[in-house]
Amino acid sequence: MAQFPPYNHQVKNLSQSYADWFRSPIEDSGENWRENITHGEYIRYFYAKLKRIIQEKGFNINNEKQFKSEIATFIYQLSDESNG
Amino acid sequence: MGDIDTDPSGDESDQIEAKFLKDHFSLDDYLKYPETRCILEQFHEWNIEKKCELPLIHFYTGEITATSNCLATIFASDRGAHHVGTLIGIVFNHIEPQYDLTIFYDYPYLAQGLIDDEKAIKRREEEERLQRQRELYLATNNAGKKFNWATKTYT
Numbered sequence: 001m002a003q004f005p006p007y008n009h010q011v012k013n014l015s016q017s018y019a020d021w022f023r024s025p026i027e028d029s030g031e032n033w034r035e036n037i038t039h040g041e042y043i044r045y046f047y048a049k050l051k052r053i054i055q056e057k058g059f060n061i062n063n064e065k066q067f068k069s070e071i072a073t074f075i076y077q078l079s080d081e082s083n084g
Numbered sequence: 085m086g087d088i089d090t091d092p093s094g095d096e097s098d099q100i101e102a103k104f105l106k107d108h109f110s111l112d113d114y115l116k117y118p119e120t121r122c123i124l125e126q127f128h129e130w131n132i133e134k135k136c137e138l139p140l141i142h143f144y145t146g147e148i149t150a151t152s153n154c155l156a157t158i159f160a161s162d163r164g165a166h167h168v169g170t171l172i173g174i175v176f177n178h179i180e181p182q183y184d185l186t187i188f189y190d191y192p193y194l195a196q197g198l199i200d201d202e203k204a205i206k207r208r209e210e211e212e213r214l215q216r217q218r219e220l221y222l223a224t225n226n227a228g229k230k231f232n233w234a235t236k237t238y239t
Contacts, residue, residue: 028154080160
């Protein structure tokens with residue numbers, strides 16, 4: 001199958017390592033959007049939702065490990081670091 | 085009465101060709117032939133776009149709205165959901181291909197190149213077989229001699 005072309009993906013570099021960022025809690029303005037969850041927990045939630053959308057439409061995912069990794073990298077690159 | 089086409093020969097010939105395709109070609113054959121492979125891939129891409137693109141956009145923009153409203157650290161660099169295309173690209177590249185041959189059975193002319201190619205291969209195989217037989221004959225002692233029916237010998 002033909003690969004889809006990469007899109008413009010210019011994002012800033014994070015000083016926090018991926019592992020540290022993964023374990024750190026999501027910070028927000030205190031609106032209780034998702035209380036006390038870490039970035040890693042959010043990635044798991046996001047991935048599960050994507051997987052459900054795909055499966056509900058009758059498709060399957062190939063190379064799930066690689067897919068998870070790309071989704072996690074995508075979210076990491078578009079997110080900010082926690083301060084504390 | 086209007087100009088209703090009552091000649092079923094077109095449909096019948098399509099059905100015959102569809103049956104020929106079903107009997108003679110497997111999915112692998114379609115994937116090995118460039119034209120039919122391209123059609124299958126385009127049809128698959130169109131299918132996943134039609135079914136998955138909108139739900140993915142809705143999901144992602146919903147997440148962006150939720151995270152933006154509370155200024156969360158997650159997706160802080162994409163408050164406008166400009167990277168939705170990147171996400172869709174990642175997802176589409178990881179969807180297992182589902183190739184549907186029905187399109188060739190409904191429109192056999194789309195596989196005409198594959199049929200012609202198959203006929204050409206058969207013709208070439210037959211020519212090669214005849215050539216091998218000629219070579220085997222030329223290697224025998226009787227090669228080039230005429231058979232004399234009166235004496236039942238080669239002269």
